[in-house]
Amino acid sequence: MTATTPSALATGSQASWRRWLRRHGWTFGVWILFIALIAYYATLIPKFGSFQVASIVNNGSPLVFLAAAQAVIVIAGGIDLGVGGMLVLTSVTAARFMEDQPFGATIMIALLIIAAAVAINAVVGWVIDRSKVPDIVITLGSLYFFQGLALAMLPNPGGGTSEGFRWIFTGSKSGIGSNPWPVMVLITITILALGWWMGKTHSGLSLYAVGSNKTAAYLSGIRAARVKIISYAVGGGLAAMAGLANTAIAGRGNANIVGGNLTLKSVAAIVLGGVALTGGIGSVIAVVPAGLILFFLNPILSAMGIDPNRAQVIQGVLIVLVMMVTGLIEWRRRRRS
């Protein structure tokens, strides 16, 4: 049979860098924006060194983990308003049980908390699947549930953790220092593992499949119920990482942190990171700089001499602008095809 593939579809029909840019352009762009903002920040303040870098990376890490949690769930076609509550709950639980414990014990406690968070959020995913109630409703419930549980766990701010545990998330035994490396390594490993899982494995690709087109995924033999549960479980684990980072940074727990605000920040971060709220599109790799940018806007704006109260206005405008740019790109692409 003399068969030929149409040239537009053949291997090598499109320059590889163009395809790479088209597919990963957003991720690339967010990283560039992040680096540009850092460079700009460096010119604004008198001294820019490893202390400033460490302060941004360390203090921004809870939002990065939380945004990664939200990204996994949103890519699979859900949305979890409860991640912020999970952060608060895991953070105060860690502070309560880690107080005055040796390093080894705090690590064990941390692992147990992550396992518990995975299990609890898996149940949330299961409830959503079974009840057919929209994600946003069930997780609004889980947000309040986690926040309330956190207050019961630790009514007043307090608790503590081991110095070694603080070092893991802050690079310093006191929680303040100029060593950004431990948390950078932790974030890099976590995100690369997630990226590999979601891009290369059957179970990870299933998240994109279900989020992108549930019917087509079902017809390909994917079980949507299982995917929903897996995405919520992984999201729960990542939210627990965020909570642990929070405890390590503060050195104690505080159940009065408003989880709902943190949830909204996680949503803002994934939107900036190019994850489509409709599901199926986006990458956890882009969520890292997006989360850091959102965290980092405050110090930049204050270094520029802008009233912190107005900083929120700028954050809001930024998110809308970013979404408009996305919409414009998408619209142009559709018009061309």
Add this chain to the structure above:
Amino acid sequence: MTDEKQALLTARDVAKRFGSVVALRSANLTVRPGEIHALLGANGAGKSTLVKILSAVISSDSGSISVHGREASLRKPTDATGAGIATVFQDPALVPNLTLAQNLRISHLEEADVMPWLEQMGLGHIDLDLMVTDVPLAYQRLLDLSRALARDPQLLMLDEITAALTTDQAQYVFDVMRDWKDRGRSVLFISHRLSEVLELCDQATILRNGVDVAHLELAGVGEDRLVTAMLGEELVEHRGDETVEEPDAPEATVLDSSEPVVLEGRDLHLRDKVNGISFELRRGEILGLTALEGQGQDQLFQILSGDHRPSSGELLVNGTKLNARSPYDAIRRGLVLVPADRQLALLPQRSVRENMATPLYNRPSRWFTLARDESARVDRAVDRLDIDVRAGSQAQRLSGGNQQKVTIGRWLAAGFDTLLCFDPTRGIDIQTKAQIYELLKELAASGASVVLYTSELREIPLVCDRVLVLYNGRIVHEQAASTTSEEGLLSAAHGLGEEAG
């Protein structure tokens, strides 16, 4: 009936209903090894439902399915593939935001499994790192087919696979089907193109209204026999010796050609779905339109109702070009749509009166209250349509027929020139149907024009003045409605009147 032991697949008394709609009443199907088996029937006969049941996408309400003589329990799609049944569905089943290679991975297939098949279908060099959204639909179908073949199924089910393919691509598919048969495997083939069916298939099972009405050996059978079997035996009796094809249909001259043309399409195109449609609609005319599913009628109505701009060609309303950005523009020019799915048109939780008044909200001066005369217009429309308003506080509580009256009625209240009806009587009781026919005729008599797409061929001589038949996005047949026969229209709709493609 065949001995079940030698049958590859047997479906017995399979039934399925969706709410109040019966999709399958009692369907029987036997496919033997080494045969290409056609599953035929008119629109809504239940073919796709049966395919979905056999591939375990949906479950049947009753009946049994056995594979190689053993009862098979088909609960999820992997059960069907496990039983040796692989399906290429009418809608592509590739996940859009993944690459082709990733699509293979989520269905647990390796590149090496599909590559031989892709080569055979002329796609040997296709770049599997392409996103599905960048691959044209026709190639997606071939990829879907390769994916099904890679599972090495005993039974391959193809639901309307050729509809999106070009002639040479279809030829690849036919070669694969013959190849599959030579291996002693079987194919279940669904196609509206009867010439393909007769060329390829050994056996046919014909469904009508959810029941298998005929099992035919296809050797020596003509197209006319298939058409009559699909339509129903009772029609055969008073058909006499007429041939099915009516190539020389009389030109449509029912209407007084002095009436002005209110709507004119000139060489309309939309993607590859509408391929050059030109027509004229005169004042007071009811223009019927019919086609098999997916022949471009949906897209044509999108153009007419202002939902989508044609990619080329133009639409003239009262002689001036309509450049609609949204239905709002079409409505302002008097072109209004009654869609097939009433859920698209109604505000289900709101009252009948509010639903009827919706188009009136458009005028800014009416944003706060409805003026008394408009309120009266709504009342008159309710009266005229004889709408049962006892359940009027929420439109969703009305019967389907009354809901459809509301969707027509709101245009009566708002005023219009041309009514575009897309299958308005789908799933409506006979009495309401008759009322809707009467209404359309009355409207036409009072000077309105109507474009009526219907999948129910018997409606055409009852309601329309003239009928156009679409096939492959083109008008293939035009006739005065009073002279039409169901067989003639069905043949034309199958593209038999003239060679298309």
